[in-house]
Amino acid sequence: MIDATDDARYTATALAEQTSSILLAWGMPADTVAITVDAMIDTDLSGVDSHGVSMLMMYENLKREGRLDLLARPEVSADLGAFAVIDGNNGLGHPAGVAAMTLAMDKARSHGIGAVAVRNSNHFGAVGYYVRLASDAGLIGLATTSTRTPAVAALGGTTPVLGTNPIAFSAPRVHGEPLVVDMSTSVVAMNKIKAYALKGKQLPPGWLQDRDGNVVTDADEGYRLLGSRGATLTLLGGSTTESGGHKGFGLSLIVQVLSGALSNASAPGRGVDRDNLGHFFLAIDPELVNPGGLTAQNVEELLSSMVDEEPGVLIPGQPESEYRADRAANGIPLPHSLLRHIEDICGRAGVPLTLAPVGG
Amino acid sequence: MIDATDDARYTATALAEQTSSILLAWGMPADTVAITVDAMIDTDLSGVDSHGVSMLMMYENLKREGRLDLLARPEVSADLGAFAVIDGNNGLGHPAGVAAMTLAMDKARSHGIGAVAVRNSNHFGAVGYYVRLASDAGLIGLATTSTRTPAVAALGGTTPVLGTNPIAFSAPRVHGEPLVVDMSTSVVAMNKIKAYALKGKQLPPGWLQDRDGNVVTDADEGYRLLGSRGATLTLLGGSTTESGGHKGFGLSLIVQVLSGALSNASAPGRGVDRDNLGHFFLAIDPELVNPGGLTAQNVEELLSSMVDEEPGVLIPGQPESEYRADRAANGIPLPHSLLRHIEDICGRAGVPLTLAPVGG
Numbered sequence: 001m002i003d004a005t006d007d008a009r010y011t012a013t014a015l016a017e018q019t020s021s022i023l024l025a026w027g028m029p030a031d032t033v034a035i036t037v038d039a040m041i042d043t044d045l046s047g048v049d050s051h052g053v054s055m056l057m058m059y060e061n062l063k064r065e066g067r068l069d070l071l072a073r074p075e076v077s078a079d080l081g082a083f084a085v086i087d088g089n090n091g092l093g094h095p096a097g098v099a100a101m102t103l104a105m106d107k108a109r110s111h112g113i114g115a116v117a118v119r120n121s122n123h124f125g126a127v128g129y130y131v132r133l134a135s136d137a138g139l140i141g142l143a144t145t146s147t148r149t150p151a152v153a154a155l156g157g158t159t160p161v162l163g164t165n166p167i168a169f170s171a172p173r174v175h176g177e178p179l180v181v182d183m184s185t186s187v188v189a190m191n192k193i194k195a196y197a198l199k200g201k202q203l204p205p206g207w208l209q210d211r212d213g214n215v216v217t218d219a220d221e222g223y224r225l226l227g228s229r230g231a232t233l234t235l236l237g238g239s240t241t242e243s244g245g246h247k248g249f250g251l252s253l254i255v256q257v258l259s260g261a262l263s264n265a266s267a268p269g270r271g272v273d274r275d276n277l278g279h280f281f282l283a284i285d286p287e288l289v290n291p292g293g294l295t296a297q298n299v300e301e302l303l304s305s306m307v308d309e310e311p312g313v314l315i316p317g318q319p320e321s322e323y324r325a326d327r328a329a330n331g332i333p334l335p336h337s338l339l340r341h342i343e344d345i346c347g348r349a350g351v352p353l354t355l356a357p358v359g360g
Numbered sequence: 361m362i363d364a365t366d367d368a369r370y371t372a373t374a375l376a377e378q379t380s381s382i383l384l385a386w387g388m389p390a391d392t393v394a395i396t397v398d399a400m401i402d403t404d405l406s407g408v409d410s411h412g413v414s415m416l417m418m419y420e421n422l423k424r425e426g427r428l429d430l431l432a433r434p435e436v437s438a439d440l441g442a443f444a445v446i447d448g449n450n451g452l453g454h455p456a457g458v459a460a461m462t463l464a465m466d467k468a469r470s471h472g473i474g475a476v477a478v479r480n481s482n483h484f485g486a487v488g489y490y491v492r493l494a495s496d497a498g499l500i501g502l503a504t505t506s507t508r509t510p511a512v513a514a515l516g517g518t519t520p521v522l523g524t525n526p527i528a529f530s531a532p533r534v535h536g537e538p539l540v541v542d543m544s545t546s547v548v549a550m551n552k553i554k555a556y557a558l559k560g561k562q563l564p565p566g567w568l569q570d571r572d573g574n575v576v577t578d579a580d581e582g583y584r585l586l587g588s589r590g591a592t593l594t595l596l597g598g599s600t601t602e603s604g605g606h607k608g609f610g611l612s613l614i615v616q617v618l619s620g621a622l623s624n625a626s627a628p629g630r631g632v633d634r635d636n637l638g639h640f641f642l643a644i645d646p647e648l649v650n651p652g653g654l655t656a657q658n659v660e661e662l663l664s665s666m667v668d669e670e671p672g673v674l675i676p677g678q679p680e681s682e683y684r685a686d687r688a689a690n691g692i693p694l695p696h697s698l699l700r701h702i703e704d705i706c707g708r709a710g711v712p713l714t715l716a717p718v719g720g
Contacts, residue, residue, distance in 0.1 A: 078649040082442040083472025085649045112443025113475045113642075117649065140617070157670035169614045171621065179617065181610035187603065204602055236597050236604050242564055243547065244596050250541035250676045251611075253662075254529045257500070257539065261531065261658035262646055267665075282473075286622055289438040289445045289477065298621035302613075305627075310517035316610045 003047075003323075008339075008357035009331030016041045018342065018355045019053055025349040026063060028070045028092075036094040043126045044332045047323030048182075050191035051126040053334075057341055058123065059092065060348070067275050068092065068122055074099045077119075082111040085263055086118045093124025093277065097143075101130045101281045105139055108283035118279040119263035123148070128182030128320065130281060131170035135178035138296070140171045140284040146259040146277050150269035152186045153232040155239070155249040158211045160232050163268040164189050165255035170317070174293070174300040180317030185252040186233040190226060193233070197223045207234055229269075331358040363407075363683075368699075368717035369691030376401045378702065378715045379413055385709040386423060388430045388452075396454040403486045404692045407683030408542075410551035411486040413694075417701050418483065419452065420708070427635050428452065428482055434459045437479075442471040445623055446478045453484025453505075453637065461490045461501065461641045468499055468643035478639040479623035483508070488542030488680065490641060491530035495538035498656070500531045500644040506619040506637050510629035512546045513592040515599070515609040518571045520592045523628040524549050525615035530677070534653070534660040540677030545612040546593040550586060553593070557583045567594055589629075691718040 016037050023033045044052035062068040072091030076084055084103055088096035100116040107114020124130075127143050134141025147163030154161055164184035171179045188207055196203055196219035208216045210231045216222040225231035235252060237244030258280035260267055265278025286295035306313050327333075334342075339355065346353045376397050383393045404412035422428040432451030436444055444463055448456035460476040467474025484490075487503050494501025507523030514521055524544035531539045548567055556563055556579035568576045570591045576582040585591035596611060597604030618640040620627055625638025646655035666673050687693075694702075699715065706713045 080648045081471035082474075083644070083649050111441035111471055113473060114442075115473045115644065140622075142614075154666045154670060154673040156672040156674055157666070159669055161666055161669065169610070169617075171617045179613060181614055183607040183610055185607075187597070206603065236607050237547070243566065246674075246676065247543040247545075247596050250529070250543055253539060253676065254502075254541055256662060257529075257531045257659055261655045261662065262500075262644070262650055264650065264654055264658060267662050284443070284475065284622070288440045289443050290622055290624065294624055295621045298624060299617055302616060302621065302627050306514045306517070306521055309519055309521070310514065312516040313514040314516055314606075316606065316613065 003333050005333050007333035007335050009333045021351040025351045026070050032095040035098050039094040039125050039129050045324045045327045046320040048126045082107045082114045084116045088121030093121045096121045097124040101133050104281045104283040108285040112288040113284050115282045117263035119265045121277045127166045127168035131168045134283045135170035135172045142169045142282040144255040144259045145279040155245045160229050162252050165252045171299045172296045174296050177321035193223045363693050365693050367693035369693045381711040385711045386430050392455040395458050399454040399485050399489050405684045405687045406680040408486045442467045442474045444476045448481030453481045456481045457484040457490050461493050464641045464643040468645040472648040473644050475642045477623035479625045481637045487526045487528035491528045494643045495530035495532045502529045502642040504615040504619045505639040515605050520589050522612050525612045531659045532656045534656050537681040553583045
């Protein structure tokens with residue numbers, strides 16, 4: 001998969017250095033900056049442009065509004081056997097997420113399975129990054145997160161009461177890249193509506209409806225309505241039981257319970273503290289109960305037999321892995337508009353713009 | 361929810377006694393019979409008619425074909441900290457499922473979280489039964505299972521390579537019945553096609569397609585094709601990425617990896633032992649890390665606020681709970697055709713038909 005864009009490209013190293021300089025200027029400690037930048041740049045490398053460095057604008061807004069404590073470090077607030085709770089202390093979500101997945105992995109290595117719930121967190125980028133920490137170490141990883149904006153209705157309703165509630169899962173294979181599932185439990189994520197609006201494309205019917213249940217296909221109007229809680233994204237499976245909408249509703253509730261109820265994080269748009277995001281991380285060490293690498297062999301057989309039989313089948317995680325290969329070799333394309341935003345952020349933070357395009 | 365049927369009704373006790381007499385005559389030990397019958401009757405009480413006593417015909421076939429060891433007892437084959445593997449020893453799945461969920465719950469009470477993978481199992485009825493064992497005890501439960509029949513294609517393919525791969529989740533609330541999600545990861549389960557065929561109803565487009573990708577709406581033809589691997593059920597989210605089909609594919613793979621890869625169970629239709637079904641059970645004790653019943657309070661607030669705001673919203677698990685109230689009071693309706701099947705099974709097992717309708 002090669003980006004079909006004329007946008008100038010920048011090396012991962014250059015983008016990491018620029019991002020670090022901004023976060024350090026904002027007052028973040030060097031250790032949490034390193035963790036955060038690694039997650040952000042990996043996300044851009046993986047082609048998930050909506051959740052990497054383009055989030056700097058949102059983080060700057062949260063900082064300006066005093067809704068984010070950039071000096072905070074996550075800390076373990078309860079730890080019993082194979083399960084722990086981490087308090088993000090209202091810092092950026094990446095350090096809390098990495099601390100939590102790392103702790104869950106340590107617990108899995110001792111107990112076979114480990115889990116960590118996180119409260120008082122913020123946006124942590126792409127969920128897929130965290131589960132890959134597990135599979136890169138030979139473990140199985142699962143992660144879920146609550147999200148800030150109420151954008152999804154219960155099945156049978158039109159009021160936005162749930163977030164897009166993503167879930168991610170990763171399992172190691174014997175050959176090549178791990179299986180990585182990374183998905184919102186709505187039919188599409190919010191950034192998809194934004195992307196269609198930016199491109200002036202009509203939304204497919206079935207993605208978005210207004211509060212009266214009418215289908216919205218104008219992407220601009222839809223994105224505006226989403227922001228003012230005047231529309232909702234359809235649940236995975238659609239808006240009827242016949243099409244499976246009750247299953248998307250069920251999945252969204254599973255994510256909300258795991259991410260919120262276990263750690264007392266807020267439901268989106270509810271309570272006094274709408275910024276109290278919650279995450280849930282689970283790691284399994286298959287080697288303890290199924291030694292000899294058999295689990296990875298089983299995953300390998302399952303996936304490779306599917307592709308051998310039908311070459312058109314795309315295994316989840318494969319597009320991101322192809323993006324990483326291309327972008328690591330050729331650089332990460334940044335739209336000119338994003339580069340302008342980064343330049344403005346540098347200006348306000350008092351750091352120089354060091355980004356220069358590859359071969360530029 | 362009251363059954364709109366003229367079928368004669370039978371008390372749960374009468375149905376349990378009849379089912380026990382059959383399983384005992386088949387040679388099952390009394391302790392595994394008691395566990396199996398409890399699961400089967402609870403499933404009929406919950407309105408999940410496809411997975412309760414109506415399964416006796418299939419179990420009798422498996423027994424006759426020598427593919428099921430009714431004398432078997434499940435045993436723990438690996439046990440390390442918070443994770444264990446249980447071998448079902450090719451018995452019916454219910455005793456293995458109950459043993460596994462009970463062990464996962466014990467582990468959760470000690471370690472905060474516990475998981476058990478099961479191999480060499482068979483059909484275990486409705487997944488929802490097992491997660492309710494956890495929530496009835498104040499824990500959060502999650503369970504998945506592989507299924508026997510290849511009935512679902514990978515996204516981008518038309519070859520049946522996956523089962524309907526169900527997942528279930530349950531969390532306790534403060535008031536009333538727990539949240540119970542119990543869903544296949546295909547748009548509908550196989551029994552839905554059978555039910556439409558029995559009623560002579562047309563299938564909605566989008567449920568089933570043949571090997572050339574053509575939509576099948578004739579339910580009889582569809583059910584026949586499913587049996588001969590000439591058709592596949594659509595993934596949750598549909599058959600395109602635009603409609604979210606890649607998410608249903610991802611979920612199906614998650615279930616297959618958890619249920620099969622961890623325990624070396626077979627993928628459907630693959631390997632030498634297509635009867636080696638696998639399950640996965642997870643339990644979380646929220647009290648250890650979030651004491652004072654706060655987690656159940658959080659779930660209660662989440663769900664009751666949704667229904668308060670929009671009374672048309674149906675919380676997953678609510679229909680089954682209403683079925684249980686009605687059927688416990690008024691009996692379980694059995695279609696005449698099922699009663700005839702049970703009578704035939706009794707005849708072949710050499711036990712009397714003791715079932716008599718309520719008030720009959």
